[in-house]
Amino acid sequence: MGQLTIQWYPGHMAKARRIMESRIKQVDAVIELVDARLPISSRNPVLQQLSTRKPGIIVMTRDDLADPEATQAWTDYFAEHDMIAVPANILSGEGLGRVKDALHRVTSEKVNRDRQRGLRRTIIRAMVVGIPNVGKSSFINRTARKAVAKTGNQPGVTRQEQWVKMGDIELLDTPGVLWPKIDTPEQGLRLAVSGAIKEQIYNVEEAAAYFVAYASRRYPEQLKQRYKLAELPAVDWTDLQTVWPQIAPVFEAIGRHRGMLARGAEVDIERVSRMLIKEVQDGVLGRLTLEWPGDDATTDEA
Numbered sequence: 068m069g070q071l072t073i074q075w076y077p078g079h080m081a082k083a084r085r086i087m088e089s090r091i092k093q094v095d096a097v098i099e100l101v102d103a104r105l106p107i108s109s110r111n112p113v114l115q116q117l118s119t120r121k122p123g124i125i126v127m128t129r130d131d132l133a134d135p136e137a138t139q140a141w142t143d144y145f146a147e148h149d150m151i152a153v154p155a156n157i158l159s160g161e162g163l164g165r166v167k168d169a170l171h172r173v174t175s176e177k178v179n180r181d182r183q184r185g186l187r188r189t190i191i192r193a194m195v196v197g198i199p200n201v202g203k204s205s206f207i208n209r210t211a212r213k214a215v216a217k218t219g220n221q222p223g224v225t226r227q228e229q230w231v232k233m234g235d236i237e238l239l240d241t242p243g244v245l246w247p248k249i250d251t252p253e254q255g256l257r258l259a260v261s262g263a264i265k266e267q268i269y270n271v272e273e274a275a276a277y278f279v280a281y282a283s284r285r286y287p288e289q290l291k292q293r294y295k296l297a298e299l300p301a302v303d304w305t306d307l308q309t310v311w312p313q314i315a316p317v318f319e320a321i322g323r324h325r326g327m328l329a330r331g332a333e334v335d336i337e338r339v340s341r342m343l344i345k346e347v348q349d350g351v352l353g354r355l356t357l358e359w360p361g362d363d364a365t366t367d368e369a
């Protein structure tokens with residue numbers, strides 16, 4: 068197993084910044100979606116760098132798949148960094164009420180200003196941003212289904228100018244896509260395991276090895292139970308170079324147990340890896356979080 072093969076392209080980042088820069092002028096606040104299982108690695112620094120900073124909240128999507136204890140730790144972590152982060156299950160709608168409350172809290176200045184000017188009702192305009200696949204469209208659709216009312220929806224009006232209403236909140240209905248900026252191998256591997264990046268640009272065996280190494284420390288019982296493993300080696304997952312030799316016996320055991328064999332009765336590591344990643348993404352191993360505050364340099368800075 069060689070070096071990590073994930074790549075990203077600086078051009079994406081420059082383009083994302085330009086688009087955000089112009090769109091953000093239209094709104095009062097930004098709703099930044101991150102994945103609750105990797106809240107820092109699934110953020111994107113572009114937002115923080117924009118010249119037109121707006122009040123913002125963080126929504127931690129896929130709360131249903133994340134470890135509740137870790138989600139609480141992340142909520143506290145963001146609060147310590149003066150940010151409001153709200154966990155939500157976008158599919159069931161759980162947590163969306165709290166998102167709305169949080170949005171009101173960060174935009175209270177605008178409401179107060181409008182009151183002073185004699186306005187009785189303030190519309191809060193917000194845009195939804197986040198890395199691909201984090202749940203942006205689902206968030207907007209879910210919101211729209213709740214309070215169905217679209218504005219600017221006449222024929223001939225470009226789709227980009229549509230707003231979705233949720234009471235006194237209007238969401239720009241074209242979400243802003245931010246590409247993840249991959250600073251460390253660990254961050255790339257977490258993104259790969261979570262399903263945020265396409266399989267073509269990472270090595271599935273490396274991602275699975277990283278996950279098994281990580282889970283053997285953080286979630287050993289889930290791993291043992293799911294794959295009928297009698298024991299797990301105490302893996303040092305912080306040193307990626309040495310992970311594979313430590314974790315190979317686990318892949319061997321899982322492959323034999325599942326009958327995933329290649330020619331010569333050898334375990335088909337690639338098949339085992341693919342299966343592992345899919346099961347993690349489907350939540351088959353139970354609720355788990357791929358990074359906790361303070362795990363490494365990636366998670367030390369918000």
Ligand SMILES: Nc1nc2c(ncn2[C@@H]2O[C@H](COP(=O)(O)OP(=O)(O)OP(=O)(O)O)[C@@H](O)[C@H]2O)c(=O)[nH]1
Pocket residue numbers: 128129130131132155156157158197198199200201202203204205206242244
């Ligand atoms: N379990 C779970 N799945 C979610 C949640 N939010 C979104 N999903 C799923 O994640 C997948 C991606 O959701 P989208 O809403 O398409 O994500 P997006 O950010 O709009 O994706 P792009 O269009 O690629 O930028 C879909 O299969 C959703 O059903 C959540 O809170 N929990």
